[in-house]
Amino acid sequence: MVTIGDVARVAGVSRSTASYALSGKRSISPEVREKVEEAVRSLGYTPNAGAKALATSQTKVIGLLARFLEDEFAPAMLQYILGVTNQARERGYDTLLLTDEDGVAALKRISNSRMVDGFILLNVAENDDRLDILRQAPQPGSLVGLPGDPTGIDAFDLDFVAAGRLMVETLHELGHRSLILVSQPEHVLERGGAYVWRLANAAEQRAAELGIELHHHFGSSSQPEIGRELEQLLDEHPSATGLLLNNEAAAAALPNVLHSRGLTAPADISVIGRYSDDFARTFSLPYSAIDSAADDLGRRAVERLISRIDGTVDAATTVVDLLAPRIDDRGSTAVPPSRH
Amino acid sequence: MVTIGDVARVAGVSRSTASYALSGKRSISPEVREKVEEAVRSLGYTPNAGAKALATSQTKVIGLLARFLEDEFAPAMLQYILGVTNQARERGYDTLLLTDEDGVAALKRISNSRMVDGFILLNVAENDDRLDILRQAPQPGSLVGLPGDPTGIDAFDLDFVAAGRLMVETLHELGHRSLILVSQPEHVLERGGAYVWRLANAAEQRAAELGIELHHHFGSSSQPEIGRELEQLLDEHPSATGLLLNNEAAAAALPNVLHSRGLTAPADISVIGRYSDDFARTFSLPYSAIDSAADDLGRRAVERLISRIDGTVDAATTVVDLLAPRIDDRGSTAVPPSRH
DNA sequence: CTGAAAGCGCTTACAG
DNA sequence: CTGAAAGCGCTTACAG
Numbered sequence: 001m002v003t004i005g006d007v008a009r010v011a012g013v014s015r016s017t018a019s020y021a022l023s024g025k026r027s028i029s030p031e032v033r034e035k036v037e038e039a040v041r042s043l044g045y046t047p048n049a050g051a052k053a054l055a056t057s058q059t060k061v062i063g064l065l066a067r068f069l070e071d072e073f074a075p076a077m078l079q080y081i082l083g084v085t086n087q088a089r090e091r092g093y094d095t096l097l098l099t100d101e102d103g104v105a106a107l108k109r110i111s112n113s114r115m116v117d118g119f120i121l122l123n124v125a126e127n128d129d130r131l132d133i134l135r136q137a138p139q140p141g142s143l144v145g146l147p148g149d150p151t152g153i154d155a156f157d158l159d160f161v162a163a164g165r166l167m168v169e170t171l172h173e174l175g176h177r178s179l180i181l182v183s184q185p186e187h188v189l190e191r192g193g194a195y196v197w198r199l200a201n202a203a204e205q206r207a208a209e210l211g212i213e214l215h216h217h218f219g220s221s222s223q224p225e226i227g228r229e230l231e232q233l234l235d236e237h238p239s240a241t242g243l244l245l246n247n248e249a250a251a252a253a254l255p256n257v258l259h260s261r262g263l264t265a266p267a268d269i270s271v272i273g274r275y276s277d278d279f280a281r282t283f284s285l286p287y288s289a290i291d292s293a294a295d296d297l298g299r300r301a302v303e304r305l306i307s308r309i310d311g312t313v314d315a316a317t318t319v320v321d322l323l324a325p326r327i328d329d330r331g332s333t334a335v336p337p338s339r340h
Numbered sequence: 341m342v343t344i345g346d347v348a349r350v351a352g353v354s355r356s357t358a359s360y361a362l363s364g365k366r367s368i369s370p371e372v373r374e375k376v377e378e379a380v381r382s383l384g385y386t387p388n389a390g391a392k393a394l395a396t397s398q399t400k401v402i403g404l405l406a407r408f409l410e411d412e413f414a415p416a417m418l419q420y421i422l423g424v425t426n427q428a429r430e431r432g433y434d435t436l437l438l439t440d441e442d443g444v445a446a447l448k449r450i451s452n453s454r455m456v457d458g459f460i461l462l463n464v465a466e467n468d469d470r471l472d473i474l475r476q477a478p479q480p481g482s483l484v485g486l487p488g489d490p491t492g493i494d495a496f497d498l499d500f501v502a503a504g505r506l507m508v509e510t511l512h513e514l515g516h517r518s519l520i521l522v523s524q525p526e527h528v529l530e531r532g533g534a535y536v537w538r539l540a541n542a543a544e545q546r547a548a549e550l551g552i553e554l555h556h557h558f559g560s561s562s563q564p565e566i567g568r569e570l571e572q573l574l575d576e577h578p579s580a581t582g583l584l585l586n587n588e589a590a591a592a593a594l595p596n597v598l599h600s601r602g603l604t605a606p607a608d609i610s611v612i613g614r615y616s617d618d619f620a621r622t623f624s625l626p627y628s629a630i631d632s633a634a635d636d637l638g639r640r641a642v643e644r645l646i647s648r649i650d651g652t653v654d655a656a657t658t659v660v661d662l663l664a665p666r667i668d669d670r671g672s673t674a675v676p677p678s679r680h
Numbered sequence: 681c682t683g684a685a686a687g688c689g690c691t692t693a694c695a696g
Numbered sequence: 697c698t699g700a701a702a703g704c705g706c707t708t709a710c711a712g
Contacts, residue, residue: 001454001478001705003704003705003706004705004706004707005705005706013682013683014682014683014684015683015684015705015706015707016682016683016684016685016707016708017681017682017683019706019707019708020682020707020708023707025707025708026681026682026708027681028681028682029681029682032681032682044452045452046448046449046452046453047453047705047706048394048453048454048704048705048706049390049393049453049454049455050389050390050391050392050393050394050399050454050455050704050705050706051390051394051688051704051705051706051707052390052705052706052707053389053390053393053688053706054388054390054391054394054687054688054689054690054704054705054706054707055687055688055705055706055707055708056688056706056707056708057688059390061436061455064437068422077418078417078418081437082408082439085437085438085439086439089439089440094436094438094450094455095436095437096401096434096435096436096437097404097421097425097435097436097437098425098434099422099425099426099429100429108386109386110434112384112385112386113386113387113388113389114341114388114389114390114689115389115390115401115434138341222621222624223624224624252623252624253624255596256595256596256599259596259599281562282592283563283592283623284562284563284564284592284593341689343688343689343690344689344690344691345689345690353698353699354698354699354700355689355690355691355699355700356691356692356698356699356700356701357697357698357699359690359691359692360691360692360698363691365691365692366692366697366698367697368697368698369697369698372697372698387689387690388688388689388690390688390689390690391688391689391690391691391704392689392690392691393690393704394688394689394690394691394703394704394705394706395689395690395691395692395703395704396690396691396692396704397704
């Protein structure tokens with residue numbers, strides 16, 4: 001392989017000069033710089049990553065800890081992953097993708113071996129056992145998802161409290177007085193998906209403040225169960241004019257359910273979902289929805305992580321960045337139908 | 341950080357002895373081995389990956405070159421990625437995920453920097469510009485997807501020729517004599533998705549051999565266009581009793597199309613798709629389909645790659661492994677309805 | 681503005 | 697069965 005020694009020889013300088021010419025860490029005469037650069041081009045030189053890492057203690061790699069949970073809409077994860085890898089690359093970092101079942105072990109292993117400069121944790125749970133390891137690690141980390149205790153670690157998530165309120169307020173303002181909220185299954189919550197109750201609690205509280213009805217239901221995450229549950233909910237609450245969906249499977253099932261009942265949105269019922277724009281496109285869902293902003297969150301987490309790696313950020317100050325929810329209007333909300 | 345020097349000191353041996361005790365590359369007295377292992381445990385020692393890579397020229401990392409194309413069903417990619425990362429991990433490798441727009445540049449960069457021991461290329465096109473770079477690279481590679489010229493590189497793919505034949509034969513045997521095949525858009529083909537015509541050509545040829553009708557159509561990859569196209573195809577070919585779908589969007593749109601026409605599968609029309617089992621589950625598609633076997637293909641590619649890295653395989657012999665298609669029976673095929 | 685040398689943390693011939 | 701030493705390819709004080 002071609003080394004910096006080869007470059008130095010071809011350029012007729014010492015290895016240190018070649019190194020400095022490339023890093024720009026000390027001033028180099030233009031002629032020498034040109035000779036070095038020419039040598040690099042002609043030889044096709046690229047620094048050996050391992051040697052560089054050993055010498056600098058910087059790998060220019062970030063570790064991405066994904067966590068694939070049953071009953072979760074796996075494809076959604078891809079958007080987070082792409083946000084992270086693309087932003088990392090733009091900033092000169094590559095991404096080591098860790099999909100180990102045992103996230104704690106993976107974190108320990110990679111951290112100890114100094115394979116990466118920092119970590120991004122995806123799908124962070126309310127009580128995530130990876131956080132303690134991360135706090136001990138010599139490398140910094142950024143979370144995508146808000147844990148119960150984010151002390152000492154930067155965290156990025158959608159503001160699910162604001163999302164719950166926004167959904168209710170939007171329909172209330174249009175005149176709706178009875179709503180149904182379909183959440184993800186309770187076991188998502190049990191294994192740490194606190195965002196589910198954050199949204200639901202906020203929605204219920206806001207509905208109470210506004211003096212309107214909100215029927216909350218934990219739905220299944222699979223077909224055809226969720227379809228049947230939706231049917232049943234609509235049967236049970238005939239006066240409900242608005243449907244809030246914090247459940248991807250429910251959103252995917254709804255078109256058929258409405259169709260079979262001869263209902264259309266928003267003429268007969270208003271609908272607001274909470275899922276990614278990408279999901280909406282894939283399933284061609286015609287419902288207004290609060291975007292998960294997966295790509296954006298992944299990018300923010302990386303941006304902050306790199307600032308921390310670079311030390312361009314106060315080490316003692318940690319941020320919790322909750323993205324304000326925004327409804328992508330697809331025209332599925334309107335004033336409720338007048339009852340005759 | 342804790343180094344092998346620390347381990348050696350605590351164990352009361354030399355660094356080389358500590359190293360050999362851990363690698364097992366020469367015989368070590370049981371007592372010494374035990375002392376070293378104890379030191380490793382108490383210190384929580386893990387070798388520095390960069391130093392190890394520098395000394396051994398082995399990184400224990402494989403590079404995964406993903407390629408995200410417009411209009412392709414991105415979530416499907418996740419299954420390949422998971423197959424690769426999981427299999428790699430089982431064999432002691434980590435995975436560097438490369439999502440660079442410019443795959444050629446990424447390949448050069450990573451190869452030259454010696455960050456990985458080998459490459460997996462996903463979504464390989466008929467005329468993939470990454471292949472020449474890979475052939476020059478010092479690291480071996482495995483392809484997922486069959487290019488026009490796989491010379492010198494191991495390739496893994498579903499056997500799309502067999503898949504096309506199988507779809508036609510299956511319905512022919514049930515008594516169908518007029519079929520519709522919906523492929524992915526032509527531009528998928530133009531940018532190198534040769535599997536589209538491989539399947540279509542094989543299906544057409546087999547239909548001709550069997551003396552039955554096959555209407556071939558390149559469908560859109562998005563809603564609601566593909567839904568309208570399906571409507572039109574059914575209108576144009578009222579005598580068709582079988583529908584073959586090599587187009588994910590078409591499969592996702594079909595339930596609504598059939599429903600709106602008052603048709604059910606397989607009573608009125610038989611359907612066979614070609615998409616991943618995961619896709620079927622996500623969209624709860626009730627159609628029998630040839631699985632993409634993404635996970636399996638990813639795993640095979642990794643397995644072969646690692647054998648090549650380890651040199652446990654004849655360096656001069658290259659394989660093209662085409663997975664035999666298999667229909668996951670979801671009950672959407674039957675004898676054609678009798679016409680009165 | 682440039683060079684010779686030490687050091688990063690490993691592995692592995694070489695010597696005993 | 698074990699140890700002292702060289703070397704992997706970089707970077708970066710140190711010295712001029």
